[in-house]
Amino acid sequence: xxxxxxxxxxxxxxxxxxxxxxxxxxxxxxxxxxxxxxxxxxxxxxxxxxxxxxxxxxxxxxxxxxxxxxxxxxxxxxxxxxxxxxxxxxxxxxxxxxxxxxxxxxxxxxxxxxxxxxxxxxxxxxxxxxx
Amino acid sequence: xxxxxxxxxxxxxxxxxxxxxxxxxxxxxxxxxxxxxxxxxxxxxxxxxxxxxxxxxxxxxxxxxxxxxxxxxxxxxxxxxxxxxxxxxxxxxxxxxxxxxxxxxxxxxxxxxxxxxxxxxxxxxxxxxxxxxxxxxxxxxxxxxxxxxxxxxxxxxxxxxxxxxxxxxxxxxxxxxxxxxxxxxxxxxxxxxxxxxxxxxxxxxxxxxxxxxxxxxxxxxxxxxxxxxxxxxxxxxxxxxxxxxxxxxxxxxxxxxxxxxxxxxxxxxxxxxxxxxxxxxxxxxxxxxxxxxxxxxxxxxxxxxxxxxxxxxxxxxxxxxxxxxxxxxxxxxxxxxxxxxxxxxxxxxxxxxxxxxxxxxxxxxxxxxxxxxxxxxxxxxxxxxxxxxxxxxxxxxxxxxxxxxxxxxxxxxxxxxxxxxxxxxxxxxxxxxxxxxxxxxxxxxxxxxxxxxxxxxxxxxxxxxxxxxxxxxxxxxxxxxxxxxxxxxxxxxxxxxxxxxxxxxxxx
Numbered sequence: 066x067x068x069x070x071x072x073x074x075x076x077x078x079x080x081x082x083x084x085x086x087x088x089x090x091x092x093x094x095x096x097x098x099x100x101x102x103x104x105x106x107x108x109x110x111x112x113x114x115x116x117x118x119x120x121x122x123x124x125x126x127x128x129x130x131x132x133x134x135x136x137x138x139x140x141x142x143x144x145x146x147x148x149x150x151x152x153x154x155x156x157x158x159x160x161x162x163x164x165x166x167x168x169x170x171x172x173x174x175x176x177x178x179x180x181x182x183x184x185x186x187x188x189x190x191x192x193x194x195x196x
Numbered sequence: 197x198x199x200x201x202x203x204x205x206x207x208x209x210x211x212x213x214x215x216x217x218x219x220x221x222x223x224x225x226x227x228x229x230x231x232x233x234x235x236x237x238x239x240x241x242x243x244x245x246x247x248x249x250x251x252x253x254x255x256x257x258x259x260x261x262x263x264x265x266x267x268x269x270x271x272x273x274x275x276x277x278x279x280x281x282x283x284x285x286x287x288x289x290x291x292x293x294x295x296x297x298x299x300x301x302x303x304x305x306x307x308x309x310x311x312x313x314x315x316x317x318x319x320x321x322x323x324x325x326x327x328x329x330x331x332x333x334x335x336x337x338x339x340x341x342x343x344x345x346x347x348x349x350x351x352x353x354x355x356x357x358x359x360x361x362x363x364x365x366x367x368x369x370x371x372x373x374x375x376x377x378x379x380x381x382x383x384x385x386x387x388x389x390x391x392x393x394x395x396x397x398x399x400x401x402x403x404x405x406x407x408x409x410x411x412x413x414x415x416x417x418x419x420x421x422x423x424x425x426x427x428x429x430x431x432x433x434x435x436x437x438x439x440x441x442x443x444x445x446x447x448x449x450x451x452x453x454x455x456x457x458x459x460x461x462x463x464x465x466x467x468x469x470x471x472x473x474x475x476x477x478x479x480x481x482x483x484x485x486x487x488x489x490x491x492x493x494x495x496x497x498x499x500x501x502x503x504x505x506x507x508x509x510x511x512x513x514x515x516x517x518x519x520x521x522x523x524x525x526x527x528x529x530x531x532x533x534x535x536x537x538x539x540x541x542x543x544x545x546x547x548x549x550x551x552x553x554x555x556x557x558x559x560x561x562x563x564x565x566x567x568x569x570x571x572x573x574x575x576x577x578x579x580x581x582x583x584x585x586x587x588x589x590x591x592x593x594x595x596x597x598x599x600x601x602x603x604x605x606x607x608x609x610x611x612x613x614x615x616x617x618x619x620x621x622x623x624x625x626x627x628x629x630x631x632x633x634x635x636x637x638x639x640x641x642x643x644x645x646x647x648x649x650x651x652x653x654x655x656x657x658x659x660x661x662x663x664x665x666x667x668x669x670x671x672x673x674x675x676x677x678x679x680x681x682x683x684x685x686x687x688x689x690x691x692x693x694x695x696x697x698x699x700x701x702x703x704x
Contacts, residue, residue: 123234172215175220177235177237179219180218180220181217181218182217183216
């Protein structure tokens, strides 16, 4: 079982490498990979596709700034955040807004694994751990 | 009230000044105290990571797209998808004199119910061992209070001396005796007001032991008044393997504080066999390639980097390590045993057969060695016990041959007789370490033949009587031996006279 997972992981990684063109995930290449998997049905194809999905999702997340907000966020602010993040990471980053009342006020921006926290909820959590 | 509000406002202002950047990941799987995490792309090796609910973990496996973490603390509330964040800090534990007299867990949290520990300093659990330049050779004795060890296998400050043997052979007892003896010496030394006196503080690291055993050790130390100079790091068998893996390193960090601050410390790792087993468990769950006996490839490094942290530093203090290894059926050639034997500066081997024969401590003189040798002995001990090890080894050899024939010449018989007396003389009950000056007196009496006319079965009784005679009636002479630390003609004459006096009183 473990070795199957390992083989599926390796195969998914190869497919993922094929899907990246010029440092970004190409929709055409992804479609090609999916067509190949459907046609040839490799062993443990569900496992392979799950691992492939994880890799692609992680890569796409690097190009997307998810802006969680409790108050209002206008398009200008989103554009400013996108520009800032693009500069920070040296690649095009698109900002998308996602309302989240639990933050109380402020913003929480997620780009890939990095989270920029400037919300009241985050500050209260930091305060709670500092006290 | 307004001050409290101001404090909170200041804190909020401080926090709201700018956003905080965190590197995060999500739990993919949690099993057996180990979490596999997606993300955490910025995590460092051995960095602490924060799990929801307050649990922390240590990143041990950094792979291409996942991180393997051991979890310290309660992991029952963790689930797939939970967010994990990096902290940018290496695992640290509280250090300092505030820990003396306390029992703490692998993270330095008190577990003795005596309230919080007000530690001023923290040391990282993993540190690079001192290099060649800052080290000083081991030349100052660390008295265990066990006559067989102090006279034949001396231990010096900064040395690593392995204690190895089967289960139930008295390995822990030797270390507890040593800790008790340090406390006794500390009390005498501190009371004397000698500015040059350097007390030895002890750290006892219990790895994978039963809680009842740890409680017994604490009670024994408390009863002997040694707890005030001792810190106990407890990672009992019921703890998760990550705590068992970390406990010796935490203890080493606590010991290093004493060493770095010009003090001397003694650390006991009880025991490293269970430590290796805990590390094997973690490694297998992390899917690291396994080698001999399923241990991972870096199991040697696991112990070498730990034991190398014991040293005597130039211009600073020392850290003496007494690691314990439990063997199976006396097999010293097992994987972990040979590893630790090769790392340490000697070993004290305890034999089940000797233990069952009533020879306690059951030290096998032939297999035990101290590579520091007589450099870690005071002159007085060298004078009275310098040839003992050779004599005893010769006796064992002769005794083995004597089993084959009954016709022995007078010289061989005398050698066997003397050997038997030495063996009897070295018998010592648990938790009653002997001061070095008393050891010198007893060995002097033995060398001068005061035990020769006594029946072998009565040697133990005679030794007890001699010790009692010296402690009750020759206190000044013992103090003189202690301060001079060498036997000159005058002291020898006094000892001879005292022994004669005892002989007449014992015979009567």
